[in-house]
Amino acid sequence: MDNWYQEIPEEDMNFIKKFILASGSLKQVAKDYSVSYPTVRLRLDEVIKKIGLIEKKYEDPFIVNVMRMVTSEEITYAAAKQIISLYEKEKNNE
Numbered sequence: 895m896d897n898w899y900q901e902i903p904e905e906d907m908n909f910i911k912k913f914i915l916a917s918g919s920l921k922q923v924a925k926d927y928s929v930s931y932p933t934v935r936l937r938l939d940e941v942i943k944k945i946g947l948i949e950k951k952y953e954d955p956f957i958v959n960v961m962r963m964v965t966s967e968e969i970t971y972a973a974a975k976q977i978i979s980l981y982e983k984e985k986n987n988e
Contacts, residue, residue: 898948901965906941913938943971956981 899907909923916922924934947961957978964974 898945901948901962902941902944903965903967906944909937909941940971947971947974 902910912926913920913923916926920931920934920938924931927934944965947964960969960974960977960981963969964971969977
């Protein structure tokens with residue numbers, strides 16, 4: 895999806911903007927947010943996962959809807975991963 899940024903929550907876009915303005919320095923972002931480096935690293939990992947979900951092009955409407963729930967922060971990435979895994983197992987057993 896070329897317009898992945900349109901599906902990212904505003905809070906995540908602000909984080910991405912701050913990251914870019916800090917020239918990709920997680921130390922600087924941690925300082926800007928007054929949090930630890932590991933906290934910023936974890937946040938970046940979550941944003942990366944969200945973008946990855948958006949970028950995956952599934953044809954299955956169920957999976958697309960689950961991915962949308964993650965990007966709109968209705969469910970966590972971990973929950974989506976479990977739901978999709980269970981769904982795919984069930985689908986393969988048919």
